Amino acid sequence: MEEKKHEDLRVVKTKKAIRETFEEMICEMDYEEISIKELTARAEINRKTFYLHYQDLDELLTELQNEIVAAFIKREASYADMTDIKNLIRLYFESTVHQSKLHEKLICSGSYQKFHEAVNRRIMEYRREANRGIFGMDELSENFIFSFYGANSTLLYRQWVEDGKKMPMEDAIQLATKLICNGMSSVVRGK
Secondary structure (H helix, E strand, O other): OHHHHHHHHHHHHHHHHHHHHHHHHHHHOOHHHOOHHHHHHHHOOOHHHHHHHOOOHHHHHHHHHHHHHHHHHOOOOOOOOHHHHHHHHHHHHHHHHOOOHHHHHHHHOHHHHHHHHHHHHHHHHHHHHHOOOOOOOOHHHHHHHHHHHHHHHHHHHHHHHHOOOOOOHHHHHHHHHHHHHHHHOOOOOOO
16 A cells, blocks of 8 residues: 555656646747657656656646636636626736746747637636626627637737736726726626
8 A cells, every 4th residue: 555655656746747847848938849858858757757647748738728727717707797897807917917927928928829719718618608698698799798808808918918017017907997898888787
């Protein structure tokens, strides 16, 4: 039994080394530049060990994606009125700015755009289903509304980061809120 615990601990440590090394490499380079060869060298494991745990780098990236989606989905979110929308915009900026360098790279780097689009799509699909009928419109119209919100909140955050976060975050939140809410005010009940 003691040997089993020791094996489990080795597996945990190995997966942790792989994951930490992968995250460091994401922060340093574009996804296309990351190789299993370099990852395993940095993690100080051999390639066979990597393949015991992951099929390829895409599987590792998907694992990361699933964790990010789960973290956002667990937060309750309502789109019932404009106050809710304003609070969601603030929550998005405030929670995203406090994430690690890794998360910022995944959200803002062009090389990881497909990754972030997939995360955003999954989150917004969940939100759309959880809030189905909230706008009192047909399904196709509501799909447009959720797409608009999801795409624009991310787009504005990316722009703020691209500009070096020179605008105070509170000003960025206020401007993003005006831009998104004024566009959404035609379909969301006022407040």
